[in-house]
Amino acid sequence: MAKTGKIAAFALGEKKIAMVNLPAQFVTSSTADMKGQKYSDLVDYANNSEKTSDLNNETITDLIDLKEQFSKRGYANRNSAVRETHPIFGQEKLNYDNHDISVLRKNLDEAQENGNNIHELAFSIRGDWLVKNNLYDPETRMIDQNKLKHAEQEVAKTLINKGFNLPLAEDENDVVWFGVIHQDTDHLNMHLWFAKKGRETRSEMLKQEGKYKGQPIGVIPLEVIEQAKRQFRKQLMSSQELRRHQEILKGVGGFKKEIVETAPDNLLNDRHAKAIKQIYDALPQDMKGRWQVGNAHLTAGKGKMAKANLLTNQLLDDLFAKELKPEYEGFKSLAQEYDAFNIEDQGVMHKGQRKWSENKEDELRKRLANQLYKHLTQIEDTSLNDIDQQMSKLLSSVKKSNKGSITEKTKIASSPEGKKLATRPLINNVNPNSNRIGAQIPVRGGSFNKISRLWRQDIRAETNAERQFLRNQKKVEQEKAQEEYECSILRGM
Numbered sequence: 001m002a003k004t005g006k007i008a009a010f011a012l013g014e015k016k017i018a019m020v021n022l023p024a025q026f027v028t029s030s031t032a033d034m035k036g037q038k039y040s041d042l043v044d045y046a047n048n049s050e051k052t053s054d055l056n057n058e059t060i061t062d063l064i065d066l067k068e069q070f071s072k073r074g075y076a077n078r079n080s081a082v083r084e085t086h087p088i089f090g091q092e093k094l095n096y097d098n099h100d101i102s103v104l105r106k107n108l109d110e111a112q113e114n115g116n117n118i119h120e121l122a123f124s125i126r127g128d129w130l131v132k133n134n135l136y137d138p139e140t141r142m143i144d145q146n147k148l149k150h151a152e153q154e155v156a157k158t159l160i161n162k163g164f165n166l167p168l169a170e171d172e173n174d175v176v177w178f179g180v181i182h183q184d185t186d187h188l189n190m191h192l193w194f195a196k197k198g199r200e201t202r203s204e205m206l207k208q209e210g211k212y213k214g215q216p217i218g219v220i221p222l223e224v225i226e227q228a229k230r231q232f233r234k235q236l237m238s239s240q241e242l243r244r245h246q247e248i249l250k251g252v253g254g255f256k257k258e259i260v261e262t263a264p265d266n267l268l269n270d271r272h273a274k275a276i277k278q279i280y281d282a283l284p285q286d287m288k289g290r291w292q293v294g295n296a297h298l299t300a301g302k303g304k305m306a307k308a309n310l311l312t313n314q315l316l317d318d319l320f321a322k323e324l325k326p327e328y329e330g331f332k333s334l335a336q337e338y339d340a341f342n343i344e345d346q347g348v349m350h351k352g353q354r355k356w357s358e359n360k361e362d363e364l365r366k367r368l369a370n371q372l373y374k375h376l377t378q379i380e381d382t383s384l385n386d387i388d389q390q391m392s393k394l395l396s397s398v399k400k401s402n403k404g405s406i407t408e409k410t411k412i413a414s415s416p417e418g419k420k421l422a423t424r425p426l427i428n429n430v431n432p433n434s435n436r437i438g439a440q441i442p443v444r445g446g447s448f449n450k451i452s453r454l455w456r457q458d459i460r461a462e463t464n465a466e467r468q469f470l471r472n473q474k475k476v477e478q479e480k481a482q483e484e485y486e487c488s489i490l491r492g493m
Contacts, residue, residue, distance in 0.1 A: 003185050007083055008141035010127030011186035024225055025066045026119040026218040029112045037070035039112045040105035042193060043088055043178065044074035066120045076191065081182040084145070090178045091156070094149050107176035111195035117218045121159065121225070123152070123190040123232060129344075130188060133238040143188065145181055151235040152179050152190055155228045160194060162227070163220040165204040168196050248338045255331035256364055259324055263368055266323040267315075275315045280376055282308040291373035293366045312369045335360050 032039065069075045077087050088096040088104070096104065111118065130136035136143045156177055161167045169175035177194030200206060200216045207213050234242070267276065283291055284304040296302065298313035320328035335357035342356050 006184070008136070008143055008183045008188070009186075010130065010136065010138070010183075010188055012127045012131070012138060014126055014128060023124075024119065024121045024220050026117045027066050027070075028117050028212075028215060028218065029115045030215070031067065032070060032112060032118075035067075035070070037067075039070075039108035039118050039195065041070045041073050042076045042108070043101055043104060044077060066118070069120075076178070076180045076193070081184040082180065083183060087180050088178050089149050089153075089180070091153060094146060096178070104176065104178055107197055108195065111176055111197045114197065114199040115216070116196045116200060117216050118193060118195040119159075119163075119218070119220070121192045121220075121228070123192075125188045125190070127187065133236055133241055135236060136188070143181075143183070147236065148181060148188075148190060149179065151232055152192055154235060155232050156192055156194065158228050158231055159192070159220065159224065163224045164217055166202060168194070168205075170196075170198060170202075174198050245338075245341060248334055248341070251334045252331060252338065252360065255327050255334065256360075259327050259331065259364065260367065262324065262327070263319070263371075266319060267372075271322070272315060272318070275311065275318070276372075276376075279308050279311045279315065279372070282311055283373070283376065284308075289377055291370075291377065293369050293373075297362060298365055298369060308373075309369065312372060313365065316365055316368060331364070332357065332361070 072078070084095060086095040086097055088101060090096060090100070090104070093100060108118070127136065127138070130143065131138060134144070135147060156179070160169060160175055160177065174197050175194060176197055177192065179190060179192045182189040182191065196216070205217055207215050207217060237245070287304060291305065291308070293305065293309060294303075296305075296309070298309045298316075300306065301310065336355075339355045339357050
């Protein structure tokens with residue numbers, strides 16, 4: 001990150017760099033005390049006062065070590081980095097005046113005297129992303145500072161309440177935090193500093209062993225930082241960008257639902273009878289009732305389930321290449337489109353890092369495999385000798401209609417319209433496959449007929465549970481909106 005020497009002259013054309021980087025660091029009170037540094041030295045009473053000197057700041061790299069920031073008095077609100085007269089902001093106000101700064105300094109010194117750490121997180125935001133989301137005009141060099149500050153106010157709550165084993169503050173007055181927007185580097189930088197005010201006595205929040213035993217915990221887990229980054233991005237996205245993301249996610253979910261719902265019926269054809277028999281034979285009988293893919297990928301090739309997993313993966317490859325080809329290609333196409341969003345937002349992926357689309361496909365394959373394994377347990381050991389006979393009887397009744405549906409779906413998939421669907425589906429109108437084979441299967445006592453029936457029952461139960469959850473969420477939102485409306489009426493009286 002380079003210092004520009006100008007205000008809001010951000011670099012553009014950096015598509016391979018993450019839109020938000022969020023390094024985190026902290027300093028213990030003992031370290032600051034030893035060097036004669038004060039937490040309150042980070043801020044000064046007014047940005048334009050003589051107390052904030054910029055004479056030595058021209059060579060500062062904005063994201064310098066927190067320990068060094070204390071030696072540069074007024075680092076947070078130095079003239080060369082900010083545009084506003086009162087750039088410091090906090091939980092209640094977007095611009096702290098001199099009185100607010102005086103109170104802030106007092107609270108910071110109290111936190112240090114009580115032996116608490118001070119934490120800093122710095123949001124480094126790419127210029128292209130700011131432009132795309134209507135947060136920065138490169139011609140006028142104006143940024144939407146209020147929207148950026150509001151986003152950091154929300155993220156501060158997440159970090160303070162969820163960044164540690166317990167919420168950092170023991171009550172609403174037990175934490176001090178402030179932020180600022182720096183505009184003098186090639187990326188826009190937003191800083192957030194925070195500390196607990198009262199002395200920490202909770203064992204869950206103190207180091208229990210080692211060199212720093214008895215001192216407050218300082219490290220914020222990486223998953224919390226990633227959550228904060230996601231929250232920050234979502235709050236700052238333009239409505240248009242949010243819609244694009246939501247439509248893609250909706251489409252991926254629609255294709256996934258269609259694949260899951262139609263998989264049982266599409267597996268019941270004579271092409272897959274032999275494969276299912278091989279999978280059953282490969283399953284470890286001493287683990288019956290506990291057949292699961294587990295944390296491994298289907299192709300991992302290790303453990304007792306390895307052979308069955310590999311055969312199941314091959315079966316799914318075959319299923320996705322034929323009966324469910326349009327749905328699978330639509331699923332993959334949209335998932336890969338979301339990969340492009342992620343690269344644009346988060347930068348080029350590191351070696352070995354898995355793409356979002358790869359994780360989603362793994363989830364889909366594992367779900368189908370685990371459902372198959374679950375219902376294969378319905379086959380009784382006494383029926384092993386006549387599985388092939390059961391399958392042939394069952395499949396003979398559906399072979400004709402099934403063959404017709406496969407031919408029709410193949411025609412659709414190979415047509416220009418079918419190919420267009422796979423690359424740009426109608427994501428707002430995804431309908432389940434109308435050629436359901438199960439509707440034409442006679443009721444039999446055979447194991448595979450029972451498997452299909454139970455599998456479909458599980459899918460219906462999952463769908464009903466999801467719908468009930470959405471109904472409950474909608475009810476909560478309606479009640480909240482009604483409560484806010486009633487409060488606004490009362491305030492107006």
